[in-house]
Amino acid sequence: IQKSEWIDIHIPLKFGIPQNTGDTVGPGGIFRSLRTIPVIVEILKDIEELCPNALILNYTNPQSTTMLSTYQTAPNVQSVGLCHELFYLESKKFGKVLNYSKIDTSTKKKFQILYGGLNHFSWITKFEYGEKDLYPILRETADYMYKSGKFGRPFNFYLLKQTGYLTYVEDRHVAEFLPKYYNYFNHWDRPFNITDLRSVNRVQLERKFMYSLIKALKRKRFSWIIKLFLRPTEGIEKALLMAKDRERNISRHHVCNVLNDGTIPSLPNNCVIEIPCYFKNGKIHKVKIGKLPNPIKKWVILHAKNQQLVVDAALSGSPDDLTKALLADPMCSFIEDDEKIEFLMMNMLYYQQQWLPNFSESIPKYTDLKKMKYLVEKRELSTRKLARKEKYHPNESIKKNSWPYNT
Template identity: 30%
Template structure:
């Protein structure tokens, strides 16, 4: 890469999972709207045709007058080719297929265990991690060999364990994980400011917050807008909407969209602990005892959020595949949009074009007190020229920290089990999850069934 008049040219970005019909298109849109950086995006995917289709879609943008960022997209058939000489590496993969995901999410329902997402914790998150960790071992080794100085941005779930694996295999790696869940809570605080104080249309970025916790179980203990302390305003907001729930957009109701909620889980956790739970209700519900919010579908409805069935994801993929065909053929024009993601802003900051403070997932170097050193945590961090420095976030209240620590230790046990291919250690983590409240015999039967359904990705295990 080279710097020319406050711009960076000839940048190499390697995209692992470059056949994505979601994250990859978001990246294309964000890069197209940013004129200060340009170069090549090297797409790698185990489905080469999907990556090649994205090559065609991405390259169709460069000639357009409304596109500021001029990029060349190229699909590669090997990880080595994609990673060689990369300045940045983006990882966004689906660990396995929807067949394995269907087992992760729905097999536990036969035993009365319900999961609203099933990709981070819970029985589904643990089994997903067991097949994902070996993939990230291979990715970390390849980065160490072919582009050891590259910055690595991970979007894959389970976020914490993906980033943790990268550092376990390659301790000198410059990696971090990105998640937009906290952004939604900033937007909710903006709505609370409007509802309680009549201050309208405050941009998310102007809501200044202190973030601490782990991915999808993040918390905010300080929130401000200019000189206004938002914590008492949020309390008034919670008291007002605790029973009824808060639905900010009438056209996007939790009853017909399982990706949104009426925020009642978030409100309940605030009333329990006095700090703001800063993730979507679907994720938050999976980190606490199952009988709180996920006892059964009726309980889920009472808390005004939804279970996301894998069947919806399968149907959604069909629509995205059809859209991909239209984009490749030119029948549909690629629409530039504001994705709300910060990956391109992070890249710019690391290139020294601007500073940025935002939330990321990286090892705990002391930015959170009371959580083991080296465990991957989520806090704000300062991005600057070739540097990422976590912001000291303080300590969670003891009651919240005990919930977080249980998950931290369980995630560490899952990592060790995956690396050692240790069935007993993995089962110990499985039965220690707060959602697994069934008998030992049922837990063993469920665990064995779920491993059987994902055994294609468990090479070397004695099952």
């Protein structure tokens, strides 16, 4: 995983496109789709043959494009995409938000929450406690919560101040959907305290540690640790609870990524949306959300439309389809240089060719790359220090499109 992720993050950086996560949108998210979707399609073929009535609960990113390819290639298999971001609202950090806003949650009233959008870019459209609308209070305090930095996720509160609506997603994800606020011109300054660039080395060390820990815990003398601390729970990750609800016919709401069929009429049909869903008689049912508010609809619709372009590219293995998907992506289009994006694509295809069999006929040779106008050399990716150096800088004239130079 880390070898491909190294390319996902550092080649786009060479062309002036930073990514703090790179798993959903941007060049990194798109190439992750290219690697993931063909594998998912093969797994689905086995499921259709061996266990067609199984319920697929997917945690794999990129969630939206992975699920869209699932619905299109295996429409008869019941599949749902899951994400845990909404459970930030249950955290101590968000408890501080409610306390500061003088929202009394000590009674036994229930929160009434509706939300909709895309995975890693979904928004709360209704936020009530009992019958009281909490949004007027949150809007009044948004400026302080953004500027003070005491409540976490200042970017989300800045967007609440700007739009009147709150996204519950971790702000590093949200920033990649809105390159005005996170881009070549400001990312090293860490606007809104957002991570400047994904540290692939750190992620690799974390995974190695976890693999070693799991391997060690398999030994008999550590079995008590597994029984006490590592047994399945119904905490933040809700797959176990969802499976129980389906089996017991409990109509509890869960955060789901499903196909849009008019549930959010302001978004294209047949894109994948993140909304509340529940089980009834073993089937997933969608909660009607209605239209997204105008301030955020224009942002979400850009990415919703691009899902199909990415899936088309992953399934076809066509560089023309891939070019269309990259050029339509806001992180790529921010640098306003279509030619650079095409050369970025050729560099990424070359360096990721071992994971992209669908593109085998379109992979350039290194000798061909060396003749191209924009080349990322192997040595420039060989160390962390070299990999994190930009090479082909965007034109300074587009700095005016960047926050805080354009507020």
